Amino acid sequence: MKVLMKGNEALGEAAIRAGCRHFFGYPITPQTELAAYMSKRMPKIGGTYLQAESEIAAVNMVLGASAAGVRAMTSSSSPGISLKSEGISYMAGSDLPALIINVQRGGPGLGGIQPSQADYWQATKATGHGDFQVLVFAPSTVQEMVDLVSDAFDTADRWRMPAMILADGMLGQMMEPVELPEEGEHASTEKPWAANGHSNKREHNIINSLYLTPDKLEELVVERYKRYEQVKATEQRAEEYLCDDADVIIVAYGASSRVARSAVNKAREKGGKVGLLRPITLWPFPTGALQKAAGHAKAFLTVEMSMGQMVDDVKLAIDCRVPVHFFGRTGGIIPTPGEVLAEVEKLL
Amino acid sequence: MPITVICGHYGCGKTNLVLNLALEAAGSGPVTLVDLDIVNPYFRSSDYGELLKNKGVRLIAPVFAGTTLDTPTLPPEIQSIFAPGAGRVIIDSGGDDAGATALGGLSHGLKRSGYELIYVINRYRALSQSPQECAELLREIEGAARLLATGIVNNSHLGVETELWHVLESLDFARTAAELTGLPLLYSTVPDFALDGREPPEGFKAVGRLVKFAWE
Numbered sequence: 001m002k003v004l005m006k007g008n009e010a011l012g013e014a015a016i017r018a019g020c021r022h023f024f025g026y027p028i029t030p031q032t033e034l035a036a037y038m039s040k041r042m043p044k045i046g047g048t049y050l051q052a053e054s055e056i057a058a059v060n061m062v063l064g065a066s067a068a069g070v071r072a073m074t075s076s077s078s079p080g081i082s083l084k085s086e087g088i089s090y091m092a093g094s095d096l097p098a099l100i101i102n103v104q105r106g107g108p109g110l111g112g113i114q115p116s117q118a119d120y121w122q123a124t125k126a127t128g129h130g131d132f133q134v135l136v137f138a139p140s141t142v143q144e145m146v147d148l149v150s151d152a153f154d155t156a157d158r159w160r161m162p163a164m165i166l167a168d169g170m171l172g173q174m175m176e177p178v179e180l181p182e183e184g185e186h187a188s189t190e191k192p193w194a195a196n197g198h199s200n201k202r203e204h205n206i207i208n209s210l211y212l213t214p215d216k217l218e219e220l221v222v223e224r225y226k227r228y229e230q231v232k233a234t235e236q237r238a239e240e241y242l243c244d245d246a247d248v249i250i251v252a253y254g255a256s257s258r259v260a261r262s263a264v265n266k267a268r269e270k271g272g273k274v275g276l277l278r279p280i281t282l283w284p285f286p287t288g289a290l291q292k293a294a295g296h297a298k299a300f301l302t303v304e305m306s307m308g309q310m311v312d313d314v315k316l317a318i319d320c321r322v323p324v325h326f327f328g329r330t331g332g333i334i335p336t337p338g339e340v341l342a343e344v345e346k347l348l
Numbered sequence: 349m350p351i352t353v354i355c356g357h358y359g360c361g362k363t364n365l366v367l368n369l370a371l372e373a374a375g376s377g378p379v380t381l382v383d384l385d386i387v388n389p390y391f392r393s394s395d396y397g398e399l400l401k402n403k404g405v406r407l408i409a410p411v412f413a414g415t416t417l418d419t420p421t422l423p424p425e426i427q428s429i430f431a432p433g434a435g436r437v438i439i440d441s442g443g444d445d446a447g448a449t450a451l452g453g454l455s456h457g458l459k460r461s462g463y464e465l466i467y468v469i470n471r472y473r474a475l476s477q478s479p480q481e482c483a484e485l486l487r488e489i490e491g492a493a494r495l496l497a498t499g500i501v502n503n504s505h506l507g508v509e510t511e512l513w514h515v516l517e518s519l520d521f522a523r524t525a526a527e528l529t530g531l532p533l534l535y536s537t538v539p540d541f542a543l544d545g546r547e548p549p550e551g552f553k554a555v556g557r558l559v560k561f562a563w564e
Contacts, residue, residue, distance in 0.1 A: 173390035259563040334562040
C-alpha cells in the first residue's frame with residue numbers, strides 16, 4: 001500500500017530499509033524531520049540514532065561506523081554540510097562508503113530556510129579539500145528519494161567512496177505518495193577491508209587518510225582517479241522527457257526540474273518543440289545523454305535555483321556545440337513555470 | 349460560537365482542511381483564521397494570505413511566518429480571538445504534540461470562551477496509519493495542548509493520487525480510531541477531484557485541494 005510521506009521522512013525510512021542502522025546527525029531546517037524520524041525509528045529496530053554535539057562530530061561518527069563496515073549516514077542542510085566537509089574529505093581519503101544527505105537551503109552564510117540549489121558546486125566539485133569526488137544523486141520526487149537512497153548506498157559500497165543525495169528544502173518538506181521497498185531488497189556488499197576485529201585470523205585492516213610520503217599519496221590518488229573514470233563510464237543517469245524532436249532542451253534537476261516539466265508541457269500545448277533533460281546523477285554528470293541531445297537541439301536552457309552553477313558542466317559536456325542559456329532564481333525562491341516558459345519562448 | 353481548533357499529526361492535511369473551512373465560512377459574518385504553527389516553515393496556512401484576504405478572511409499568523417527567520421513568535425493580536433464579536437474563529441495548530449504546545453498557551457482562554465478541538469486523521473499518512481497510533485498521538489497532543497479533543501475528522505487521502513475507493517476504504521480505520529478515543533466521528537472528507545462531479549457519499553464532505561506545489 002502506498003503511504004503519504006514527507007521527503008525527509010522518506011529518505012530516513014528508505015535508508016532503514018536499505019540496511020542502514022547507524023545515523024549520526026544534528027538538526028537544521030529544512031532537514032530536521034529526517035533526524036527526528038530516525039530518532040523515533042532507530043531505537044525500535046535496534047539501530048543507533050545519535051544526535052551529536054555538532055555537525056563535525058556527526059560526520060566523524062559516520063566515518064568511524066563506516067570504517068567498521070556498517071552502512072552509516074548523516075544528513076544536514078547547506079551550512080551544516082560545509083561543516084561536514086572536512087569529514088567527507090577524510091572519508092574519501094580513506095576510501096570509505098557512506099551516505100550524506102543535503103537538503104539544501106539558501107546561502108551563502110546562514111542564508112535562509114527556503115529551498116535552494118546553490119550547493120551544486122560544493123557537491124560536485126569541492127565537497128572538501130584535496131583531489132576527490134563524491135557520487136551525487138539528485139532526486140526530483142519523494143518516490144525517487146526513496147529509490148535513490150538504496151542506489152546511493154549500493155553505489156558507494158561498490159566504488160568505496162562517499163555518496164551524497166542532493167535534495168532541497170521543497171523536496172524535503174513536500175508530501176507525496178510513495179511505495180516503500182521491502183527491507184532486505186538491497187544488495188549486501190562484502191567488506192573485507194573493514195576494521196571490525198581480526199580475531200587473530202587475518203592481518204590488521206587499517207583505515208587511514210594520512211600519507212606523509214608524496215609518492216605513496218600520489219599513487220593512492222591516481223588509483224582513485226582511475227576508479228573515478230570507471231564510475232563516469234558506468235554510473236551516469238539522466239531522464240529524457242520529450243527530447244527526441246525538441247529544438248530547445250531544458251536541463252534541470254531536483255525541484256527545478258518539476259517546474260521545468262510544467263513549462264515543457266505548457267510549451268508543447270502551444271506547439272513548441274521543447275524537452276527536458278533531467279540529470280539524476282550530478283557526479284558523474286550525464287555527459288552521454290547531453291551529447292546525444294546536442295545532436296539535434298538548437299539550444300539548451302539550464303534552469304536552477306542558483307545563479308547558474310550547472311551551466312558550465314552542460315557547456316563542457318556538449319563541447320559548446322550549441323548555445324547554453326540560463327534562467328534561475330536564488331535565495332530560496334522557486335522559479336514559476338510561467339517564468340521558465342517565457343525564457344523558453346525567447347529561444348524558439 | 350465556540351472556537352474551532354484543528355489538530356493532528358503533521359502532514360495529515362490540517363492546513364488544507366482549515367483553508368476549506370475558512371473559505372466556506374467566509375461571507376456569512378467575520379471569519380478569523382489563526383495559523384498557530386510555530387514548528388514548520390513550509391506548507392502552512394499563512395502561505396495563503398492573499399487567497400484568504402481576497403475572500404475577506406482575517407489571518408493571524410506568527411510574527412515571522414513567511415520570512416526566513418526561524419523564530420517561534422506569536423503576535424499579541426492573537427488575544428483578540430477571545431473578544432466579543434470576534435465571529436467565527438478557526439485555529440490551525442501545528443503538527444503533533446510539539447506543534448500543539450502553542451495551543452497550550454491559549455488553553456485558559458479557549459476553556460473560558462468555549463471550543464471544539466477537532467482531531468484530524470489520515471490512514472495513508474506514515475506513522476499514524478493505525479487507529480492505535482492515532483489514539484496514542486492524540487494523548488500526546490492533548491497533553492501539550494492542555495485541552496481535550498471533542499471530535500474526529502477522517503481526512504484520509506493520498507495526495508494527488510487519491511481515488512474515491514481510498515477514502516471509502518478508510519472508514520473502518522476512522523470508526524476504530526473513534527471507538528478507541530471515545531470521540532465522535534464528525535465526518536470524512538473527500539477531495540473534490542476524486543468525485544468526478546458526483547455527490548459526496550453520506551457522511552463525507554467534499555474539500556478542494558488548496559495546498560498545492562509551486563509547479564502546479
